[in-house]
Amino acid sequence: MKHLVAPSILAADFANLQRDVEMINESEADWIHVDIMDGVFVPNISFGFPVAEAIAKHAKKPLDVHLMIVDPDRYITRFRDAGAAVISVHYEACTHLHRTVHAIREAGCMAGVALNPHTPVHVLEDILEDIDQVLLMSVNPGFGGQQFIGHTFEKTRKLAAMAAGHAVHIEIDGGVSSSNAGALLAAGANVLVAGNFVFSAPDPRQVIAGLKNLSPE
């Protein structure tokens, strides 16, 4: 299957959110990546339910919700109700990860697990069959517009080898651009998140099309 592109709404103009969601609707993007930061798990606060619901109201693409929050179990059904199709929680924030990912699936969403740059992929070895996506952070979570961490290529290759035979998306998040996207696909990634690279461009739709039509290199 062709890889997926998920523009990160964190880099949108929040005073023109409807316009930017409609731009994504009209683009070749597959999902809309929605970053939720609580100021505790990460040193930044993004937005909460009213904004997520406003995005969902206009979105014609599935919402890929990335929870950078402590104790995510408390909010799974609320994010489902707010329109999430995919919910990714952080490995580092979940003591009972197996319970959490099953709660996400029981809520009717695809379950993802995100790993910080320092967390090795092998910690997910025994939960791969319970999840639909692994999100590899290629920056330290908390902010858009940071520099891509090169070690992510090796991590992606390791994860792809480990996940062979499992129906698991491999999503890369942070500092993704045309300068690393082709190599990420070649390493085994199949979902590309991009925030600043898309929204800082004069023609974001064209940038999304460029990412969508890349070949592994």
Ligand code: DX5
């Ligand atoms: C970072 C977020 C990312 C961010 C990506 O904590 O999880 O999704 O929005 O933005 P860029 O592509 O600008 O690094």
Ligand code: ZN
């Ligand atoms: Zn994210």
